[in-house]
Amino acid sequence: MAEHTIKAFDEEIDRLRGLIAEMGGRAEAAIENAMLALQRQDKVLAAEVVEGDKRIDAIEAEVEKLVIQVIALRAPMANDLRDVIAALKIVSVVERIGDYAKNIAKRVPLIATNTRILEPISLLPSMGQVAGEMVHDALNAFAARDADLALAVVERDTVVDDFYNSVFRTLVTFMVENPKTISECAHLLFIAKNIERIGDHATNVAEMVYYAATGQTLPERERGADMQPEN
Amino acid sequence: MTEEQTKLAIENPKMSARDVKVFYGEKQAIKGVSIDVGMDHVTAFIGPSGCGKSTFLRTLNRMNDTVASARVEGEITLDGENIYAASMDVVQLRARVGMVFQKPNPFPKSIYENIAYGPRIHGLAAGKADMDVIVEKSLRRAGLWEEVKDRLTESGTALSGGQQQRLCIGRAIAVEPEVILMDEPCSALDPIATAKIEELIHELRGRYAIVIVTHNMQQAARVSQRTAFFHLGDLVEYGVTSDIFTNPRQERTKDYITGRYG
Numbered sequence: 001m002a003e004h005t006i007k008a009f010d011e012e013i014d015r016l017r018g019l020i021a022e023m024g025g026r027a028e029a030a031i032e033n034a035m036l037a038l039q040r041q042d043k044v045l046a047a048e049v050v051e052g053d054k055r056i057d058a059i060e061a062e063v064e065k066l067v068i069q070v071i072a073l074r075a076p077m078a079n080d081l082r083d084v085i086a087a088l089k090i091v092s093v094v095e096r097i098g099d100y101a102k103n104i105a106k107r108v109p110l111i112a113t114n115t116r117i118l119e120p121i122s123l124l125p126s127m128g129q130v131a132g133e134m135v136h137d138a139l140n141a142f143a144a145r146d147a148d149l150a151l152a153v154v155e156r157d158t159v160v161d162d163f164y165n166s167v168f169r170t171l172v173t174f175m176v177e178n179p180k181t182i183s184e185c186a187h188l189l190f191i192a193k194n195i196e197r198i199g200d201h202a203t204n205v206a207e208m209v210y211y212a213a214t215g216q217t218l219p220e221r222e223r224g225a226d227m228q229p230e231n
Numbered sequence: 232m233t234e235e236q237t238k239l240a241i242e243n244p245k246m247s248a249r250d251v252k253v254f255y256g257e258k259q260a261i262k263g264v265s266i267d268v269g270m271d272h273v274t275a276f277i278g279p280s281g282c283g284k285s286t287f288l289r290t291l292n293r294m295n296d297t298v299a300s301a302r303v304e305g306e307i308t309l310d311g312e313n314i315y316a317a318s319m320d321v322v323q324l325r326a327r328v329g330m331v332f333q334k335p336n337p338f339p340k341s342i343y344e345n346i347a348y349g350p351r352i353h354g355l356a357a358g359k360a361d362m363d364v365i366v367e368k369s370l371r372r373a374g375l376w377e378e379v380k381d382r383l384t385e386s387g388t389a390l391s392g393g394q395q396q397r398l399c400i401g402r403a404i405a406v407e408p409e410v411i412l413m414d415e416p417c418s419a420l421d422p423i424a425t426a427k428i429e430e431l432i433h434e435l436r437g438r439y440a441i442v443i444v445t446h447n448m449q450q451a452a453r454v455s456q457r458t459a460f461f462h463l464g465d466l467v468e469y470g471v472t473s474d475i476f477t478n479p480r481q482e483r484t485k486d487y488i489t490g491r492y493g
Contacts, residue, residue: 006490077477079485
């Protein structure tokens with residue numbers, strides 16, 4: 001894209017995009033590490049995820065400040081306006097994604113090392129991976145202003161929803177058969193729900209990216225069949 | 232580009248231009264512009280210097296007639312009547328299609344006389360009492376009455392720049408125009424005087440068809456409901472103002488309004 005006549009405007013936009021790229025990378029890593037900590041029962045790694053969320057929150061605050069400054073000083077128009085508004089909305093969503101990853105990590109020490117629950121735990125990493133990839137792609141789409149990639153993320157939301165429903169059923173069955181694991185499995189249910197929410201939020205980011213890139217809003221999408229009410 | 236954003240059909244347009252071309256000698260300044268202007272909207276013309284927006288504005292009340300080398304082709308109608316027809320009375324036309332200029336240009340006469348001059352030569356007032364009514368009504372509509380009612384005999388040139396510009400708008404209003412053309416009416420004014428003119432434009436909307444040429448895109452965004460972007464003599468894009476400023480269809484429009492032009 002051609003440069004602005006006022007160079008400082010380009011620098012601010014670049015800084016904004018850089019901050020969002022960093023934030024997205026950190027959220028993605030937080031999801032990955034939280035899942036890894038869960039699998040390995042690694043409390044140290046889990047604590048790192050919790051600690052790392054502070055930086056994600058700090059970036060959100062920094063982006064908000066910068067967006068307000070750009071709107072006040074540059075009066076952005078057209079695609080610039082859509083970009084900065086999308087940036088503002090995206091950071092609040094990515095901040096939530098970071099919170100979900102942190103929430104997963106916080107549960108790791110609560111799940112006692114118990115070989116009996118290794119089987120249900122093994123259901124979660126692939127679900128986490130899909131959600132993590134959605135976050136990754138949604139933010140890459142923002143960086144590249146790629147409407148098609150954003151659309152592909154939106155379409156993948158049902159995959160996570162279906163994953164969630166399957167995990168839910170499996171965990172309930174497992175709890176019925178192994179009542180002593182109910183406490184741990186309840187935590188796993190919440191973790192599955194958190195991952196499902198991460199997928200939803202990645203989809204929201206993708207919708208914002210689509211609008212920023214094209215100026216068109218996506219029609220209200222079909223929700224995946226979800227046996228749980230939205231929370 | 233969709234048809235609606237190039238032409239933006241307006242029901243019962245007040246003025247319509249079809250394939251209008253303007254030449255200054257050999258040089259072509261406007262390259263076939265078609266546009267409708269309605270009563271319900273303020274229409275803003277934007278574009279870089281030399282794009283033809285002021286030239287085009289001036290074709291709407293034949294101000295270009297005063298430029299010896301200027302030649303206009305195509306058709307411009309006011310209520311369906313061709314304004315370039317031989318039968319058109321140009322003095323009458325300019326009363327119906329009034330104009331406000333970049334620099335306030337009150338007559339070096341009293342405030343009262345600045346307003347009364349037009350109605351008098353057009354024979355709109357039956358007597359002094361009648362004229363007093365017209366002067367008060369025009370100054371009220373121009374948002375100036377409260378500031379000048381006790382000094383109507385003072386010179387119009389003694390007013391502040393912003394007041395002078397509102398006086399000029401009052402002068403245009405006094406002859407009961409149908410269309411008011413404004414050529415960068417705020418470029419010589421400070422922000423507060425500018426805000427007063429913008430508020431005035433907002434109040435006058437609906438009563439007159441208003442067309443404003445402005446270099447200030449924020450101003451176009453604030454005061455207009457329709458925006459036309461001119462570039463190198465072409466009408467590049469014409470659309471609903473909020474669409475033009477959030478999601479322009481044309482690359483050239485986007486580059487201009489986002490500050491990427493040239």
